[in-house]
Amino acid sequence: MAFQLLTASNMGFCQGVRRAVERVMGVAEHETGVETLGALVHNREVQSRLEHCGVRAVDSVEDITGETVVISAHGVSPTVIDAIKTRGINIINTTCPYVSRAQQAALKLYEAGFFVIVFGDANHVEVKGILGWVGGEGIATVNVAELIQAIGSPAKLGIVSQTTQIPSRFALFVADLINSDLFRDAEIRIVDTICHDSRRRQKETLEMAGQCDLVFVIGGRHSANTRHLKEMCAAVADTRLIETADEIDPCTLAGKNKVGVTxxxxxxxxxxxxxxxxLRDLGGA
Ligand code: SF4
Incomplete structure (x- = not known):
């Protein structure tokens, strides 16, 4: 079988993840027992390479055994930072500047008396971290109906987004909220905290997927931005999420003329x- 192979012009490590991985690899070259608080990257391949270099992920502050711990690009709440400092442990903070921007935007809204809503996945580590900057008093959701049930109708609502959310969905969420009768008299302040890198990547991926019969999205199944890319591609083409090359089933390529990779x-x-x-071995050119 022969097919045309297209690749997204912008894919793989974003600025924030590359910066975090390079920093940790650099430290691991001359220090043993480097620990990261949670997974540095939501990707099993990368995590096992880090483990190979002696970098170990720990689940909580209590589990840290060494003198230094790395905070991932997803960031953490100030409470976690304080807990680490209280134990006298050094911090290598690789929080992505775009995530810090979202944390600071949420904090400013909170300090100005707004009830903070994070448009995002409540279980995602980045979102938990952002909520930690508003004293745990905000809420994370992607659903306005759910929001109404949970918070009633505060007079001041401040909205930020998880950095990797899809911009069109954020816009729809905000529109739904503005159109809701319950928030008609509220003062609503919106800060678009979707990261520029993620936004550009989504746009370029969608352009590529629109030309393809089949798209492979490579990434961890627990990675939020990978899942978002998959959802976007699936709207315009047959799409498979794979973690490694071994997961490519040659049968899926039968009859395909243009196959994309992001x-x-x-x-x-x-x-x-x-x-x-x-894919080149299987006929891509
Ligand atoms: S905010 Fe953007 S650049 Fe930063 S780690 Fe997340 S996806 Fe990468």
């Missing part, structure tokens, strides 16, 4: 290259 922000260059090589 990757989430936590997918490393090596994994992407393996996928491209395998």
């Amino acid at each position: 990757a989430g922000a936590s997918t490393d260059d090596e994994t992407i290259q393996h996928v491209i090589n395998r």
Whole structure:
């Protein structure tokens, strides 16, 4: 079988993840027992490479055994930072500047008396971190009906977004909220905290997917931005989320003329290259 192979012009490690991984790898070169608070990257391949270099992920502040801990690009709440400092542990903070911007936007809204809403996945570590900057008094949701049930109708509502959300969905959420009778008299302040890198990647991926019969999105199944890329591609083309080249089923390529490849922000260059090589072996050019 022969097919045309298209690749997204912007894929794989985003600025924030690349910066975090390079920093940790640099530290691991001359220090042993480097620990990260939670996974540094939501990608099993990258995590196992980090483990190979002696970097260990711990689940909580109580589990830290060394003198230094790394905070991932997703960031944490000030309470967590204080808990680490109280234990006398040094911090290597790789919080992405776009995430810090979202945290600070939420804090400013909170300090100005707004009830803070984070448009995002309440279980995602970045979102939990952002909510930590508003004293745990805000809420994370992607659903206005759910929001109304949970918070009633505060007089001042401040809205930020998880950095990797899809911009059109954020806009719809805000429109639904503004159109809701319950918030008619509220003062609503919106800060668009979707990261520029993620926004550009989504736009370019969608343009590529629109030309394809089949798209492979490479990334961890627990990675929020990878799942968002998959959802966007699936709206315009047959789409498969894969973590490694081994997951490519040659049968899916039968009858396809244009096959696209994109990757989430936590997918490393090596994994992407393996996928491209395998697709070339299977007839891609
Ligand atoms: S996706 Fe954006 S916000 Fe998240 S780590 Fe990457 S650059 Fe930072």
